[in-house]
Amino acid sequence: MSAEKMTMAQAINAALRDAIAQDDSVVVFGEDVAQLGGVFRVTDGLHRDFGESRVFDTPLAESGIVGMAVGMAMNGMRPVVEMQFDAFAYPAFEQIVSHVAKLGNRTRGKVRLPIVIRIPYAGGIGGVEHHCDSSEAYYAHTPGLTVVAPATNADAYGLLRAAIAGSDPVVFLEPKKHYFAREEVDVSVAVPPIGRAVVRRPGKDATLIAYGPSVPVALAAAEQAATEGRDLGVVDLRSIVPFDDETVCAEVRKTGRAVVVAEAPGFASVASEIAARVGERCFHHLEAPVRRVTGFDVPYPPPKLEHHFLPGVDRILDAVDTLQWEDAA
Amino acid sequence: MSAGQLKAAITPARLLDETGRLVRGASKPDAEALAEGYRKLVFARRLNEQCGALVRQGRLAVYPSSRGQEACQVACASVLSDGDWLFPTYRDTAAIAARGVDPVEVLTLLRGDWHCGYDPNEHKVAPQATPLATQLLHAVGVGHAARLKGEDTVVMALCGDGATSEGDFHEACNFAAVFKAPVVFFVQNNKYAISVPLARQSVAPSLAAKAIGYGMPGFRVDGNDLPALEKVLGEAVARARAGEGPTLVEADTYRIESHTNADDASRYRADDEVADWLPRDPLLRVKAYLTAVGALDDEREREITAAAEEMAAAVRAGVGAETSADPEEIFAHLYSTPTPQLAEQRAALRAELDLEEA
Ligand SMILES: Cc1ncc(C[n+]2csc(CCOP(=O)(O)OP(=O)(O)O)c2C)c(N)n1
Ligand SMILES: [Mg+2]
Numbered sequence: 077m078s079a080e081k082m083t084m085a086q087a088i089n090a091a092l093r094d095a096i097a098q099d100d101s102v103v104v105f106g107e108d109v110a111q112l113g114g115v116f117r118v119t120d121g122l123h124r125d126f127g128e129s130r131v132f133d134t135p136l137a138e139s140g141i142v143g144m145a146v147g148m149a150m151n152g153m154r155p156v157v158e159m160q161f162d163a164f165a166y167p168a169f170e171q172i173v174s175h176v177a178k179l180g181n182r183t184r185g186k187v188r189l190p191i192v193i194r195i196p197y198a199g200g201i202g203g204v205e206h207h208c209d210s211s212e213a214y215y216a217h218t219p220g221l222t223v224v225a226p227a228t229n230a231d232a233y234g235l236l237r238a239a240i241a242g243s244d245p246v247v248f249l250e251p252k253k254h255y256f257a258r259e260e261v262d263v264s265v266a267v268p269p270i271g272r273a274v275v276r277r278p279g280k281d282a283t284l285i286a287y288g289p290s291v292p293v294a295l296a297a298a299e300q301a302a303t304e305g306r307d308l309g310v311v312d313l314r315s316i317v318p319f320d321d322e323t324v325c326a327e328v329r330k331t332g333r334a335v336v337v338a339e340a341p342g343f344a345s346v347a348s349e350i351a352a353r354v355g356e357r358c359f360h361h362l363e364a365p366v367r368r369v370t371g372f373d374v375p376y377p378p379p380k381l382e383h384h385f386l387p388g389v390d391r392i393l394d395a396v397d398t399l400q401w402e403d404a405a
Numbered sequence: 406m407s408a409g410q411l412k413a414a415i416t417p418a419r420l421l422d423e424t425g426r427l428v429r430g431a432s433k434p435d436a437e438a439l440a441e442g443y444r445k446l447v448f449a450r451r452l453n454e455q456c457g458a459l460v461r462q463g464r465l466a467v468y469p470s471s472r473g474q475e476a477c478q479v480a481c482a483s484v485l486s487d488g489d490w491l492f493p494t495y496r497d498t499a500a501i502a503a504r505g506v507d508p509v510e511v512l513t514l515l516r517g518d519w520h521c522g523y524d525p526n527e528h529k530v531a532p533q534a535t536p537l538a539t540q541l542l543h544a545v546g547v548g549h550a551a552r553l554k555g556e557d558t559v560v561m562a563l564c565g566d567g568a569t570s571e572g573d574f575h576e577a578c579n580f581a582a583v584f585k586a587p588v589v590f591f592v593q594n595n596k597y598a599i600s601v602p603l604a605r606q607s608v609a610p611s612l613a614a615k616a617i618g619y620g621m622p623g624f625r626v627d628g629n630d631l632p633a634l635e636k637v638l639g640e641a642v643a644r645a646r647a648g649e650g651p652t653l654v655e656a657d658t659y660r661i662e663s664h665t666n667a668d669d670a671s672r673y674r675a676d677d678e679v680a681d682w683l684p685r686d687p688l689l690r691v692k693a694y695l696t697a698v699g700a701l702d703d704e705r706e707r708e709i710t711a712a713a714e715e716m717a718a719a720v721r722a723g724v725g726a727e728t729s730a731d732p733e734e735i736f737a738h739l740y741s742t743p744t745p746q747l748a749e750q751r752a753a754l755r756a757e758l759d760l761e762e763a
Contacts, residue, residue, distance in 0.1 A: 107598070108599045112600035115599065
């Protein structure tokens with residue numbers, strides 16, 4: 077099969093469709109996922125084509141959805157559940173932290189939970205409160221969870237297939253501002269293993285490290301820097317857990333300078349973890365401290381103010397400017 | 406639990422039928438009070454229409470309409486006294502306005518300027534809750550605190566049919582019943598949670614019937630019948646005030662419009678179903694009744710319409726005015742004293758803004 081233009085919503089839909097078709101144990105459920113096809117239409121047509129036993133709406137209760145997924149996984153199924161928005165996953169937090177993440181460890185690996193929790197996440201869509209949270213740190217901080225955040229439509233397809241096929245629970249963070257953007261997707265290429273970052277743009281002068289919705293922002297910044305004579309590379313993590321130290325550090329060692337870009341508030345964040353790891357591993361190669369460009373340490377602002385919160389090209393380039401270039405010459 | 410209690414929790418109470426005739430055995434509502442209620446219904450309807458127009462013009466980020474549910478919106482506010490509290494959801498803009506809050510202040514949230522535009526303490530109206538059912542526990546807390554302080558405050562806690570599936574709904578009902586908290590849980594059963602029909606939320610005989618399991622009274626009421634709602638909710642408020650504890654009231658109503666302007670209800674429900682509910686419009690029957698008893702004539706109708714138009718014009722002007730959103734405000738309210746980190750970040754944003762302005 078050759079490449080096809082599709083949106084991220086369609087790419088995820090295709091991944092679900094192919095997984096349901098190929099594996100009888102895959103079931104998709106959540107709020108509004110069946111008849112409506114999801115509020116973002118990600119599950120559009122799946123209920124129609126595969127029926128109620130494979131794709132179904134649940135009562136409105138996130139703890140119920142994830143808790144039931146645990147039981148179904150214990151009994152041989154591969155549940156792929158949808159949390160309607162990032163902030164509406166919080167009622168399921170107890171199930172995710174206490175059971176989804178820990179049951180494998182608790183039972184010495186006797187019980188494995190191949191569950192995928194899909195979460196439309198992050199901002200940039202003008203959503204009112206509770207619709208734009210970047211909640212990745214909660215999950216990344218919880219040992220036992222795999223945390224994936226695709227930045228391209230092709231990765232959304234491939235990584236979701238990998239997540240569903242794997243034997244461990246995955247929190248799959250879908251940047252909702254990407255849902256309706258079209259890109260080439262070739263569903264026939266090999267599924268990338270979860271845990272490998274990818275160099276989206278090689279660069280000689282500094283390395284931007286990003287994931288999910290921040291990757292295109294980092295690429296735009298690199299594009300802009302190039303016109304100003306600075307060659308910035310961009311690494312797309314793809315998965316936050318497992319973290320690909322090797323790819324990230326290899327790039328940073330080449331450039332000696334790094335900026336981490338993420339939408340979530342910066343304090344005690346994934347960006348902080350990345351900066352710390354890079355600092356520890358690349359210290360002798362660094363020309364300047366690793367910088368973080370993140371959201372402010374405030375709740376996600378109302379629609380009219382979100383652009384002040386989101387890390388943009390200017391803030392990234394300002395941070396790059398502080399990386400002690402005067403010593404370089 | 407008696408057979409009568411079960412019946413009250415399952416069969417909707419009614420005073421006015423769809424044509425505006427008093428049902429058999431019902432006592433006559435006070436015509437003057439009902440005419441006042443009618444004015445509020447017209448206001449609520451006009452507000453829904455105005456907000457619909459504003460969202461189409463892009464002046465509101467989103468609008469969840471309560472069209473068809475205006476009797477619920479008006480009744481839950483009108484049965485409260487000044488010192489009582491209302492805990493509304495995103496769909497209850499009209500109820501908050503009926504409580505006396507300026508609709509322009511209420512719309513701050515949906516306009517995208519701030520998360521809540523009114524002072525909850527001033528109006529005794531909690532911020533509109535979006536995370537479903539979470540506010541119900543806060544309502545129980547406000548009520549229980551009032552009892553501990555020796556105050557006779559009553560709390561009206563609103564939620565939808567879908568929200569009754571959340572764990573917090575269960576916890577709130579149970580806490581309220583155990584602590585005999587002065588709370589009225591008012592569920593507007595509009596038959597849908599976005600696309601999901603009631604049958605997927607619950608197979609209980611009714612939502613009000615759940616009250617029985619918690620050990621509190623439950624009542625089902627025709628949610629498009631203003632006097633019936635005011636009677637049932639008013640009695641629940643009186644019980645709460647008298648120290649007799651919580652009540653669960655379920656309104657049998659219908660969401661006439663899509664979930665919000667962003668939703669397309671034709672994907673999951675038939676037009677016929679909506680058409681069936683249109684004649685049950687909460688405004689029609691009150692108008693018919695008042696006209697029949699001579700409490701509403703053309704002149705009064707014109708006066709009410711004109712006043713509603715004036716309100717709508719004020720909403721247009723207020724929502725259309727230049728945005729009041731201040732970027733630095735995102736740092737302003739998190740802590741009573743800002744942390745050093747926030748002060749630093751605020752200064753950084755200020756510097757960016759100054760550069761832009763320069
Ligand atoms: C905890 C939580 N989960 C999901 C949502 C997303 N959501 C917003 S409204 C809604 C449907 C609510 O239905 P119902 O309680 O019947 O109220 P209605 O909208 O019909 O007034 C959903 C699923 C949410 N706001 N909060
Ligand atoms: Mg509903």
